[in-house]
Amino acid sequence: MQSLYFNLIGLLSVFALIVHTLFLGVFLFCGILLKLILPKSLKIRLADPIIVEVSLIWMGGILFWMRHVHRLKVTINNEAQLSMAQWNLVIGNHQSWLDIFVLFFATYRKLPVLKFFIKKQLLYVPIAGAAWWAMDYPFMSRYSRKYLTKHPEKAGKDLETTKEACKKFTHVPTSIVNFLEGTRFTEAKHKQQKSPYKRLLKPKSGGLAFTIQALDDKFDTLLDATIYYQDKAPSTWEMACGRCGDISLHIKQRPIPAQFSNMDYTHNPEHKAHFQAWVNKLWQEKDDQLAAMHAQSDHR
DSSP states (O other): OHHHHHHHHHHHHHHHHHHHHHHHHHHHHHHHHHHHHSOHHHIIIIIHHHHHHHHHHHHHHHHHHHHHTSOOOEEEEEOSOOOTTSOEEEEEOOOSTHHHHHHHHHHTTTSSOEEEOEEGGGGGSTTHHHHHHHTTOOEEOOOOHHHHHHOGGGTTHHHHHHHHHHHGGGSSOOEEEEETTSSOOOHHHHHHHTOSSSSOOOOOOHHHHHHHHHTTTOOOEEEEEEEEESSOOOOHHHHHHTOOOOEEEEEEEEOOOGGGGGOOTTTOHHHHHHHHHHHHHHHHHHHHHHHHHHHHHHTO
16 A cells, blocks of 8 residues: 555656646747857846746755655755855755755755756656756766767767866856766676775766866855765655655765866876876775764664
8 A cells, every 4th residue: 555655646646747847838939049049148137047046946846856855855964055045056965856855955045056967868858958058067978888889989078078068157156066976876886896885886087077177166165965874765656656765975075186277187197196096095985984974873
């Protein structure tokens, strides 16, 4: 009986999301039309704010549903100062699609709208793909090692895309989110990687390095977000059904060493080694933080 209840909630959630998205999609495409026809200066001052506001209302509706229908409980330990007037680089561990909404729980209308690196295939998702394009979300084409062996000319294209995308973020305060593991954590991936961390996959530092370089000294701070699921990270359907369990989020504010904005990550091995050592240190501290959150959960 309980399973039937949760499945009905899941179906209702999907239906509500579709209606919510279609309704706001009308206003979104009005903003996109303005973005296409207006000169650049007016795009930034008129079209972009409309698109961002529609997207925030869309996200606000989802967060309302999660709070009041799913009864999602997120315990937030925030040690950072959040401001709408600052550029933020946000890093976090990645376990589920829910990670994105957990970050919005803590930052909604407290930081500039969060922007993620998105797989290029998601550009074709109805309405959402158009919204991500209109908001200048960076779309990435990820190539396998096997593909790059046959097409070596594609090597480094992701990093070039990162730099080009980040140039668009210099006009107004922006929050860029980077899940350094590059994929969602699973025990199978952890074992395959032989990760030195107990609860994390190995971090990939290239995208983060190029983001910092592309925006030079624009970033005011690094927000280090650690997400812990007290049960297990939910699947997409479990998320729709509200079967998420309790969640803890810890946000720590960290400085970004000044020398990294001027480094040559690609061609200078010493610069690359220093940056990777810094990232690995952050990741070890995050692994320790997850262990502490797990221990705290066990004592509840």
